Amino acid sequence: MAGTALQRRLTWRVAEVVDLGDETPRVRSLVLSVPGWPGHLAGQHVDVRLTADDGYQAERSYSIASAPAAGERLTLTVERLADGEVSPYLAGELRAGDKLELRGPIGGYFVWDIAIGGPLLLVAGGSGICPLMAMLRLRQAAGSDIPTRLLYSSRSLEEVIYRNELDRLVATGTALDVRLTLTRDQPERWAGYHRRIDTDMLTEVAWAPNERPLTFVCGPTPLVESVAESLVNLGHEPTRIKTERFGPTGG
Amino acid sequence: MEIHEQDVRLDGNAAAGLLQEVFVHEFSGARGACASCGAVGEMGAQHLYMAPLAPGAVLRCAACEGVLMVVVHAGGRFRLGFRGLVWLEMKDTAVTS
Numbered sequence: 001m002a003g004t005a006l007q008r009r010l011t012w013r014v015a016e017v018v019d020l021g022d023e024t025p026r027v028r029s030l031v032l033s034v035p036g037w038p039g040h041l042a043g044q045h046v047d048v049r050l051t052a053d054d055g056y057q058a059e060r061s062y063s064i065a066s067a068p069a070a071g072e073r074l075t076l077t078v079e080r081l082a083d084g085e086v087s088p089y090l091a092g093e094l095r096a097g098d099k100l101e102l103r104g105p106i107g108g109y110f111v112w113d114i115a116i117g118g119p120l121l122l123v124a125g126g127s128g129i130c131p132l133m134a135m136l137r138l139r140q141a142a143g144s145d146i147p148t149r150l151l152y153s154s155r156s157l158e159e160v161i162y163r164n165e166l167d168r169l170v171a172t173g174t175a176l177d178v179r180l181t182l183t184r185d186q187p188e189r190w191a192g193y194h195r196r197i198d199t200d201m202l203t204e205v206a207w208a209p210n211e212r213p214l215t216f217v218c219g220p221t222p223l224v225e226s227v228a229e230s231l232v233n234l235g236h237e238p239t240r241i242k243t244e245r246f247g248p249t250g251g
Numbered sequence: 252m253e254i255h256e257q258d259v260r261l262d263g264n265a266a267a268g269l270l271q272e273v274f275v276h277e278f279s280g281a282r283g284a285c286a287s288c289g290a291v292g293e294m295g296a297q298h299l300y301m302a303p304l305a306p307g308a309v310l311r312c313a314a315c316e317g318v319l320m321v322v323v324h325a326g327g328r329f330r331l332g333f334r335g336l337v338w339l340e341m342k343d344t345a346v347t348s
Contacts, residue, residue: 009275010268010271010272045264045267045268047268061265061268103268104268106267106268106271106277106279107264107267107277107279107280107295108267108277108278108279108280108281108295108342109262109263109264109267109279109280109293109294109295109296110262110264110279110295111280221259221260221261225260239292242295242296243262243296244262244264244265245260245261245262245265246261
């Protein structure tokens with residue numbers, strides 16, 4: 001049927017902001033209503049395009065943070081970068097009822113579904129948690145008990161995105177373990193990690209290589225590359241380590 | 252400002268939107284073979300060099316850093332060069348689902 005192929009073509013759609021909420025002082029989640037949204041997989045992203053009055057356009061990619069679900073809603077979580085061109089608008093000025101252009105869902109590599117299975121090792125740095133959160137939310141919504149470990153690096157406890165929800169997922173979910181490392185500031189009597197993710201930390205948190213975990217790593221490029229390299233050195237199969245680097249996104 | 256190679260490297264995944272415009276079918280899950288070293292892998296797992304305002308991107312092999320392909324989108328045209336890809340295989344998404 002011709003229509004099926006046509007639907008697969010990426011087109012720019014107009015999304016409306018239906019809700020906003022701050023996750024941290026610099027990070028805001030946007031709930032969007034996207035007419036005609038075809039649905040997505042956990043881990044996929046969208047391209048967002050802003051057009052200025054003079055016609056100048058800026059485009060950025062954002063991971064979808066919400067679990068796949070029926071309907072036309074999806075959530076993006078945006079970190080406001082001080083010198084950014086797009087993020088200060090998305091995570092600062094945008095209000096409910098405002099519209100923006102996006103296209104997606106995009107990506108068939110950094111994706112996970114219940115049927116793919118586990119055990120799962122998720123490693124995030126900063127807002128790299130977003131696509132991994134879609135996976136955790138999907139896992140929870142499906143009532144899955146696929147053994148899952150999340151290692152999440154943030155500068156401070158205040159900058160941990162989805163902190164309360166992660167606590168809730170651990171309390172109500174099955175076979176989910178979440179470890180935080182706070183690299184810059186730690187609360188008094190912080191018993192968790194307080195350094196950058198390194199090989200020792202991965203040895204403690206990651207599954208043993210012979211358990212053949214499926215690993216997703218997302219965050220700034222240096223973190224992603226150092227984690228992937230450490231895991232390979234520990235004996236994990238390179239083809240089961242999927243990475244998504246942020247690089248210089250330009251915000 | 253000094254720019255380190257590591258700071259500008261992305262995954263092929265980051266160009267999936269741009270390349271899906273050209274190929275229609277999903278690009279980051281497509282597999283290809285490197286002409287330089289023979290490695291076979293998914294395009295999303297290769298190394299991408301693309302700056303936010305740049306008119307194009309270079310995809311390099313994650314195993315040997317050989318250039319796989321170059322894509323430029325400017326002046327109302329796409330120009331693609333497949334200098335280092337022996338083959339590229341993607342799912343016909345119109346057939347399934």
